[in-house]
Amino acid sequence: MKASRAVLLLLAGTTLSVGPAAGQDSPASTAHPANWPAAKSVGLIDPAIEKRVDELLAKLSLEQKVGQMIQGDTSSIKPEELRKYPLGSILAGGSSPPLGAPDRSPIEPWLATAQAFRAVSLEQRPGYVPIPNIFGIDAVHGNSNIVGATIFPHNIGLGAANDPALIEKIGRITALETAAAGIDWAFGPTLAVPQDDRWGRAYEGYSEKPDISKAYAKALIDGLQGARASGTIQQGHVAASAKHFLGDGGTTGGIDQGDTQVDEKTLIVTHAQGYIAAIDAGVMTVMASYNSWNGEKMHGNKSMLTDVLKGKMGFDGFIVSDWNGHAQIPGCTRTDCARGFNAGIDMVMAPDTWKGLYESTLAQAKSGAIPMARIDDAVRRILRVKFKLGLFDAARPYDGRAELMGAPEHRAVAREAVRKSLVLLKNNGGVLPIRGGAKLLVAGPAANDMGPQTGGWTLSWQGDGNKRSDFPNAQTIWEGIDATMRAQGGSATLSADGSFATKPDVAIVVFGEAPYAEMRGDIRSLEFEPGDKQALATLKKLKAAGIPTVSVFLSGRPLWVNPEINASDAFVAAWLPGSEGGGIADVLIGDKAGKPRHDFQGRLSFSWPNTAGQFVLNPGQPNYDPLFAYGFGLDYRTPGKPLGALSEVSGVDASLSNRSVFFARGATPAPFSASLGAGITRSPVDSATQQEGAIRLAWTAAAPAAFTITGPELDWSRESNADLSLRIVYRVDAAPKGPVELAVPESAPGKGLPATAMFSRRPGEWQTAAISLKCFATVNPGLKKVASPLRITAAAPFTVSIADARIVSDPNASGCPE
Numbered sequence: 001m002k003a004s005r006a007v008l009l010l011l012a013g014t015t016l017s018v019g020p021a022a023g024q025d026s027p028a029s030t031a032h033p034a035n036w037p038a039a040k041s042v043g044l045i046d047p048a049i050e051k052r053v054d055e056l057l058a059k060l061s062l063e064q065k066v067g068q069m070i071q072g073d074t075s076s077i078k079p080e081e082l083r084k085y086p087l088g089s090i091l092a093g094g095s096s097p098p099l100g101a102p103d104r105s106p107i108e109p110w111l112a113t114a115q116a117f118r119a120v121s122l123e124q125r126p127g128y129v130p131i132p133n134i135f136g137i138d139a140v141h142g143n144s145n146i147v148g149a150t151i152f153p154h155n156i157g158l159g160a161a162n163d164p165a166l167i168e169k170i171g172r173i174t175a176l177e178t179a180a181a182g183i184d185w186a187f188g189p190t191l192a193v194p195q196d197d198r199w200g201r202a203y204e205g206y207s208e209k210p211d212i213s214k215a216y217a218k219a220l221i222d223g224l225q226g227a228r229a230s231g232t233i234q235q236g237h238v239a240a241s242a243k244h245f246l247g248d249g250g251t252t253g254g255i256d257q258g259d260t261q262v263d264e265k266t267l268i269v270t271h272a273q274g275y276i277a278a279i280d281a282g283v284m285t286v287m288a289s290y291n292s293w294n295g296e297k298m299h300g301n302k303s304m305l306t307d308v309l310k311g312k313m314g315f316d317g318f319i320v321s322d323w324n325g326h327a328q329i330p331g332c333t334r335t336d337c338a339r340g341f342n343a344g345i346d347m348v349m350a351p352d353t354w355k356g357l358y359e360s361t362l363a364q365a366k367s368g369a370i371p372m373a374r375i376d377d378a379v380r381r382i383l384r385v386k387f388k389l390g391l392f393d394a395a396r397p398y399d400g401r402a403e404l405m406g407a408p409e410h411r412a413v414a415r416e417a418v419r420k421s422l423v424l425l426k427n428n429g430g431v432l433p434i435r436g437g438a439k440l441l442v443a444g445p446a447a448n449d450m451g452p453q454t455g456g457w458t459l460s461w462q463g464d465g466n467k468r469s470d471f472p473n474a475q476t477i478w479e480g481i482d483a484t485m486r487a488q489g490g491s492a493t494l495s496a497d498g499s500f501a502t503k504p505d506v507a508i509v510v511f512g513e514a515p516y517a518e519m520r521g522d523i524r525s526l527e528f529e530p531g532d533k534q535a536l537a538t539l540k541k542l543k544a545a546g547i548p549t550v551s552v553f554l555s556g557r558p559l560w561v562n563p564e565i566n567a568s569d570a571f572v573a574a575w576l577p578g579s580e581g582g583g584i585a586d587v588l589i590g591d592k593a594g595k596p597r598h599d600f601q602g603r604l605s606f607s608w609p610n611t612a613g614q615f616v617l618n619p620g621q622p623n624y625d626p627l628f629a630y631g632f633g634l635d636y637r638t639p640g641k642p643l644g645a646l647s648e649v650s651g652v653d654a655s656l657s658n659r660s661v662f663f664a665r666g667a668t669p670a671p672f673s674a675s676l677g678a679g680i681t682r683s684p685v686d687s688a689t690q691q692e693g694a695i696r697l698a699w700t701a702a703a704p705a706a707f708t709i710t711g712p713e714l715d716w717s718r719e720s721n722a723d724l725s726l727r728i729v730y731r732v733d734a735a736p737k738g739p740v741e742l743a744v745p746e747s748a749p750g751k752g753l754p755a756t757a758m759f760s761r762r763p764g765e766w767q768t769a770a771i772s773l774k775c776f777a778t779v780n781p782g783l784k785k786v787a788s789p790l791r792i793t794a795a796a797p798f799t800v801s802i803a804d805a806r807i808v809s810d811p812n813a814s815g816c817p818e
Helices: 049-060 063-067 079-083 107-120 155-161 164-179 210-225 263-272 273-280 302-312 336-344 354-367 372-389 410-422 450-454 477-488 534-544 561-566 582-588 716-719 773-779
Strands: 070-072 089-092 134-137 241-244 286-288 316-321 423-427 439-443 491-492 507-512 549-554 570-573 661-664 673-676 680-685 693-700 707-708 724-734 740-743 766-774 788-794 798-808
Touching: 049 372, 063 354, 063 372, 070 354, 079 107, 089 107, 107 134, 155 164, 155 210, 155 410, 164 210, 210 263, 210 273, 210 316, 241 273, 241 302, 241 582, 263 273, 263 724, 302 316, 302 336, 316 372, 336 354, 336 372, 372 477, 410 582, 439 477, 439 534, 477 491, 477 507, 477 582, 507 534, 534 549, 549 561, 549 582, 673 680, 680 707, 693 724, 716 773, 724 773, 766 773, 788 798
Parallel strands: 070 089, 089 134, 241 286, 286 316, 439 491, 439 507, 507 549, 549 570
Antiparallel strands: 423 570, 661 798, 673 707, 680 693, 693 798, 707 788, 724 766, 724 798, 740 788
16 A cells, blocks of 8 residues: 655666566466466465365355455444344454544453454354354564563564474464454455665565465464464464465556556566465465456456466355455455456455445346356355365364463464564674673663554554553563663663763664554665764764664664664665564673574565665676675674675655655655745744744735645545545644635645634644645545645635654544644
């Protein structure tokens, strides 16, 4: 889910052909099954189960069959609605809450929610055959939606570990903590092979090469489902979902939901390899991908979903669509999509439009627009998985096993994963390992913050808005260092800005990317902190004081950090390590004598760029010239040569990277600019957190005038579909004496959103408003060409101070202004 950004930048790497195979006249988006590898779903076809499926199918009404093919989200459906709309599945999306509780909740409300939907689905009532729901969740690095769960490193870090046995253990633990919450289905593994590091989901891929993904697919599925799909929910296993089929990591420009413009051979050799292993391992479900292949949406590509995946590749489970992905198929809407079902989707994820989709699909089934054979095939596949999981069995012995959530033995495996994922890029002067008895300074904004440490898809969709108290079974990087230093007889002091009263022996600076997921994660440059290098300033301050400095860099992809590397004596790529910050200390801090307690084992599974413009940088491509090649990584046994000074010329205009921050720290960051209409004055004021960190805008005339932020044209069509919001931090200094509107510039005066009440409440207090982009879509259908992200128009005297304006996620805290 990412917006298209038309930014003209030079792409490094090769141009891939997009035509059909030689001698073939079919479109470049039509797959040829004969070219594809064969596989076979192992363990899914069981004669005894097939007999039960036959018997059940014969009893089902058309209404129940159609219901099985639709999935609704907890944010928009209640259990009692299943009596009229017998949906086959429920999900809780990235920021969706359990029933009657906040989205950030421990196991108990989640278990109660799963049990409530399951109870209604199993009711005995006239004309209805009880069929259990299957409840799905994005347990993508542990059961990461639930407070208290073990959070493992994101896939990019696990790829650097290159340890399939570890991955199987992670899958098993994830299954246990998911099943304990009453949930049946984990939406993983992600088998994307990211080719352009600007893609906001790059960290969900294990590697830029397919070999690690192929090895990990079987390992994780064996852990989640049990070897060869032999386990059921009664043994603490859950269904896996290989995703996203196919080519999501290869979109042109690294734009999420974009177009993967490659030939069929490249699609097979680079992007399909993980699915061969997944199918052979008996994966129960596959999730279709948002992306297009040479112009055709994968959700509607029958040659790929039916002819290749279910045909040549022998997949016997069911295909589920992604969040409203069916609506992107030409001719479809969120509530009407016969083409998606006919292409091969068996279950449509219609989180907020399930009711309309159910009604239209039922009508299409009756009319024959969706053939009965296609419906029966889809329902058979869904029932097969439900029987195989044991969902029809009454016993659920893992439900409510709260002691499994963040269990010590689970956290120990997560800590092991952190240790094995760390990649040492620089260690000049042997500053690492740090002597356990040393006097240590720990700096950087991410040192004691679980957000950058855990990343996206953690408690909330984008991983933002979380507090330390949301992670009761966790340890920040600072907490892990502090505990280790005390145990070794040394000392550690935390100072986010790097200030100190007594000069330390060594400093560790922890910094990196703020949390993000799809859409918000797309970037246009690989430069870290372009135009606002706060981490670099801290490093330079410590360097100037003569303090040996170690950088711990948290990121979801390789980034251009040459200035930061130059200002560091040692530099560690720590990726997104998850809940066990102590794993960092295990490797960086030695014993009292300074000998290593654990060595670095991680090796780069993504090439590291020389410039901020090396977006496509993969082994085997022409002009492959990384700073650190695929497979690179130092360790204590083979420290390598000292790293010399690196070029600090990024090669890319820093302003091109910003597409979501419109006002911050008292200024309008490039490439955006602000303008004032006649009768508006502007002056700097202090924000709640920073001197002159805001501006005061005063409307002085009794005539309409606007404060407008403009910049490059933005496409917000996907953002408005994905529950993103425009967040404004403001203070009312003088309530408006007339109407106030919020709008994007396509709106003529009077066509914006009414915001008079919003700008009248609680004068004198700093407050935050999150306006859902869906609100703007009501007055600006489409939101495809947004030349300005913010316009405030007032028609009478009014004074307001603005401290921040940006795109954020957290749908539970957003709405429309009044």
